[in-house]
Amino acid sequence: MGGTRVSALSYAQDNRRRFVEQLDGFLRIPSISALPAHAGDIRRAADWLIDDLRAIGLTTELIPIEGSHPMVYAEWKGAPGRPTVLFYGHYDVQPVDPLDLWERPPFEPVVRDGRILARGAADDKGQVHMHLRAVEALLATRSRLPINLRFVFEGEEESTSIHLADWLAANRERLGADVAVISDSGFFDGNVPAITIGLRGIMYAQIDVVGSPVDLHSGTYGGAVPNPATTLARLIAELKGPDGVITIPRFYDDVRPLTDEDRAAFAALPFDEDAWAAGVGVHGLAGEAGYTTLERKGGRPTLDVNGMWAGFIGEGSKTIIPAHAHAKVSCRLVPDQDPARIFALFRDHVLRIAPPGLAVDVKLLGAGRPTLTPIDHPATRAAARALEATFGRPPLYIREGGSIPVAASFASILGLPVVLLGFTPPADNAHAPNEWMDLSNHEIGIRTIARYWDELASVGRDGLAG
Numbered sequence: 001m002g003g004t005r006v007s008a009l010s011y012a013q014d015n016r017r018r019f020v021e022q023l024d025g026f027l028r029i030p031s032i033s034a035l036p037a038h039a040g041d042i043r044r045a046a047d048w049l050i051d052d053l054r055a056i057g058l059t060t061e062l063i064p065i066e067g068s069h070p071m072v073y074a075e076w077k078g079a080p081g082r083p084t085v086l087f088y089g090h091y092d093v094q095p096v097d098p099l100d101l102w103e104r105p106p107f108e109p110v111v112r113d114g115r116i117l118a119r120g121a122a123d124d125k126g127q128v129h130m131h132l133r134a135v136e137a138l139l140a141t142r143s144r145l146p147i148n149l150r151f152v153f154e155g156e157e158e159s160t161s162i163h164l165a166d167w168l169a170a171n172r173e174r175l176g177a178d179v180a181v182i183s184d185s186g187f188f189d190g191n192v193p194a195i196t197i198g199l200r201g202i203m204y205a206q207i208d209v210v211g212s213p214v215d216l217h218s219g220t221y222g223g224a225v226p227n228p229a230t231t232l233a234r235l236i237a238e239l240k241g242p243d244g245v246i247t248i249p250r251f252y253d254d255v256r257p258l259t260d261e262d263r264a265a266f267a268a269l270p271f272d273e274d275a276w277a278a279g280v281g282v283h284g285l286a287g288e289a290g291y292t293t294l295e296r297k298g299g300r301p302t303l304d305v306n307g308m309w310a311g312f313i314g315e316g317s318k319t320i321i322p323a324h325a326h327a328k329v330s331c332r333l334v335p336d337q338d339p340a341r342i343f344a345l346f347r348d349h350v351l352r353i354a355p356p357g358l359a360v361d362v363k364l365l366g367a368g369r370p371t372l373t374p375i376d377h378p379a380t381r382a383a384a385r386a387l388e389a390t391f392g393r394p395p396l397y398i399r400e401g402g403s404i405p406v407a408a409s410f411a412s413i414l415g416l417p418v419v420l421l422g423f424t425p426p427a428d429n430a431h432a433p434n435e436w437m438d439l440s441n442h443e444i445g446i447r448t449i450a451r452y453w454d455e456l457a458s459v460g461r462d463g464l465a466g
């Protein structure tokens, strides 16, 4: 050895310029998964990753996926007894239209005002690249990683990850890990570091109410037969009280209550409710009594009508009693609600309160599980320590009202706690023209990741298992 031992963190700082040049090369590959004409570019991006992973000392494999783009897999298993991290990222990017709104061609990166502009700079190539550089810095300076690492890089995330769930299920054994880490999200506000701890799930159903085989004359039959549209309206109105509380019995049974720490985390998010409502363009806000707007849209379940139709909806009038009426209704779910159980409760309740004289049917259209890795989970705490040490301030905690199907798959198929550690401000233009990555975040992020692996090593496997 001899001389001073360079730390992984100063290695990352010293090599900053080279890292950015290398990122430029990765961003030049137009790996748009949605467009068949770019299949060759997708393959080039996968090969770029394989070459890079090999060069920094990982074992790699290009895994073909029938009918789609290959999965890039890599691992480093030199820390027996230490935690194993399964990291997920994607190397495909969104299409670039409308091209004329880009300041520069989307695959000719340019550095301006401390940012690198290009398609994929934030979502997700820039963040994938940070993980590769963190491993390079650790292996170059210590010849080993503090933890075991498995990398999974997908090539069809931007075209809805059709094959990922099956692939995860088929490779459950080989993907064994203690925690999954995904860097494909961002911050809540400006450049303040954040960890996304929760995502809501969904139960999506349709109610069909049928009265007669055909529409009936409302003069001849009105007053003598039940009206499916009126009945449907009444059924839906009964699902929620005026206080916004869902009235389906046992609906809230499995809802994990918000802890004091959860509520403090919501309250700590910078949020101007009036400005937000004005931005949305609504005339007022509504929701479950007893919770703030951010709590209601991130930490509590919902029930909403997504569509309703019945009878005559054309211009003018038509005097009928509709033969049938329909509604699509969905519930956003929070941990630990199970979409299958919620559907059963929903269906049974609707059938129970439906009046006689009509045929009512309730069917399931879609389901997705909620995920949560709580603030006090050791893997979240370790990430928070790493962020605070590198960004110089503690992170905010975000609960997304929507879902990230990939994260739900890692949680439900592999049974892993999922830490969503993203590094980009909300204004990063992901999926839009002029996407960018803040280069100082890129550099600090590399150090954060290296530090996070050290933190997880000191938590240990038993510590992570709780």
Ligand SMILES: [Zn+2]
Residues within 6 Å of the ligand: 090, 123, 124, 157, 184
């Ligand atoms: Zn992404």
